[in-house]
Amino acid sequence: xRTGKGEYTAVTTSTAANLADEIEATIVGGxxxxxxxxxxxxxxxxxxxxxxxxxxxxxxxxxxxxYVTSRTGPGGGLFATLPTPSDRLRRLLSNFPEPGxxxxxxxxxHALEEGVIVDxxxxxxxxDINELRAILRAMGDVTDDASGYLHQNWRLHRRxxxxxxxxxxxxxxxxxxxxxxxxxxxVVPDRFRVADAKENWIAHRELIDAIASGSxxxxxxxxxxxxxxxxxxxDKPMRVLAAPIARxxxxxxxxx
Numbered sequence: 001x002r003t004g005k006g007e008y009t010a011v012t013t014s015t016a017a018n019l020a021d022e023i024e025a026t027i028v029g030g031x032x033x034x035x036x037x038x039x040x041x042x043x044x045x046x047x048x049x050x051x052x053x054x055x056x057x058x059x060x061x062x063x064x065x066x067y068v069t070s071r072t073g074p075g076g077g078l079f080a081t082l083p084t085p086s087d088r089l090r091r092l093l094s095n096f097p098e099p100g101x102x103x104x105x106x107x108x109x110h111a112l113e114e115g116v117i118v119d120x121x122x123x124x125x126x127x128d129i130n131e132l133r134a135i136l137r138a139m140g141d142v143t144d145d146a147s148g149y150l151h152q153n154w155r156l157h158r159r160x161x162x163x164x165x166x167x168x169x170x171x172x173x174x175x176x177x178x179x180x181x182x183x184x185x186x187v188v189p190d191r192f193r194v195a196d197a198k199e200n201w202i203a204h205r206e207l208i209d210a211i212a213s214g215s216x217x218x219x220x221x222x223x224x225x226x227x228x229x230x231x232x233x234x235d236k237p238m239r240v241l242a243a244p245i246a247r248x249x250x251x252x253x254x255x256x
Contacts, residue, residue: 016050016055017061019048019054020058020061020062023058023068024065024067027080028067037079038068041059044078065083067081067082068081106176109177110227112169113227114227116157116161116164116169116173117210118220120160120161120163120164121218123163124163124211124212125163128163129208129211131159132160132208132212135159136156139156144197146197153200158174200229203222203226203229207223
């Protein structure tokens with residue numbers, strides 16, 4: 001029942017946002033292919049059986065997110081699009097009054113790390129754990145390949161985010177993480193790593209074991225250990241620290 005302009009707007013916006021999420025999920029999940037013609041505005045409005053105002057708001061949200069584009073002329077209409085990671089990140093940063101940098105994105109993502117791990121621990125399923133362990137094994141197979149290890153590392157963290165019940169948290173985290181893989185075959189480290197890949201892999205193994213345990217306390221501890229691998233420097237290549245150089249003992253001179 002409509003009791004006032006403000007209430008009507010809130011209900012409509014909620015319905016529009018939910019419908020936008022639904023359509024976006026079908027595109028991201030592959031049920032609707034990138035470039036597929038969805039039809040005209042009226043076709044879609046009738047298909048989802050919503051009011052004109054609601055669908056216009058849904059369309060605005062989808063176009064703003066980059067999942068739907070419109071074309072004019074013969075064969076035109078609305079088309080599904082799958083934005084690149086760079087596109088999603090650009091749109092995210094465009095909503096802020098001040099320009100953002102890669103360093104800023106890395107800082108925010110690392111700040112979200114513990115929350116994502118704890119949420120995944122509370123929400124994970126048996127299938128999630130099996131798939132996380134499979135990616136972890138793939139990481140272990142490429143510890144001598146810096147680029148390959150990073151790719152599997154980001155893949156693991158994306159899969160952890162998929163376990164989260166809080167989709168806003170997971171979506172923001174994943175978008176920020178996508179900055180580390182701007183395109184196929186490219187991986188960009190965001191911080192110095194203070195241990196070699198094998199030690200880092202052990203920390204990730206505990207991360208997955210903690211998620212599997214269902215213990216939020218253990219998950220927090222594992223997340224903190226994981227973050228301790230990274231000091232605050234950003235925008236620098238990941239590196240494996242060389243073994244410390246043995247120093248000669250100081251020579252003590254006896255006084256005559």
